[in-house]
């Protein structure tokens with residue numbers, strides 16, 4: 028298998044509050060889940076991968092690219108990492124329609140591998156394209172955030188509690204679709220959750236984060 032989009036993470040950090048987290052794992056194309064209790068540092072791990080929190084030590088490699096290396100003094104800015112990030116609180120642009128939020132993702136894709144209308148259809152968003160985020164339910168916002176992230180054709184997808192606002196049936200639909208997208212793009216998706224049971228059936232690999 029090509030290692031072009033293989034993530035190798037071995038890094039740690041510490042906040043001024045005293046909380047520290049350290050983890051080492053590899054993620055091949057497909058879905059890797061990181062599970063751990065609330066406050067164990069799952070979001071912090073995603074933020075280190077995305078470049079929003081700077082590690083204090085270690086390295087983060089994506090394929091042949093070094094995203095972060097303490098010893099080499101490299102820390103790529105978030106916008107150069109080619110990462111699609113679905114935040115726990117979605118972070119949609121409130122002044123843009125659903126369609127414009129999705130266009131934002133698509134415009135950041137160099138080769139536009141996915142089609143907006145197909146993605147909207149798969150995530151049951153076609154009826155919502157003219158609406159604005161404030162008028163959407165939590166589950167609808169979550170689906171828009173997932174769609175916007177994958178439309179970027181990222182080299183890596185980060186999903187923070189991606190099913191928290193959707194019911195079981197839709198969760199299965201979304202998971203199956205994410206599986207097919209990561210296969211099509213041949214990228215790893217890192218999915219974090221406090222609830223192992225809700226991710227175990229979709230993940231090819233599970234990494235456990237213990238409270239440190």
Ligand SMILES: Nc1ncnc2c1ncn2[C@@H]1O[C@H](COP(=O)(O)OP(=O)(O)OP(=O)(O)O)[C@@H](O)[C@H]1O
Nearest residue numbers: 042043044046064065066067068069070071072221
């Ligand atoms: N920017 C920050 N500055 C200081 N402390 C922080 C910061 N962000 C998070 N923390 C603390 O670091 C710890 C880990 O937080 P993090 O959000 O990574 O955990 P989590 O496992 O994702 O939690 P949850 O499942 O509840 O979302 C928590 O104790 C949190 O209060």
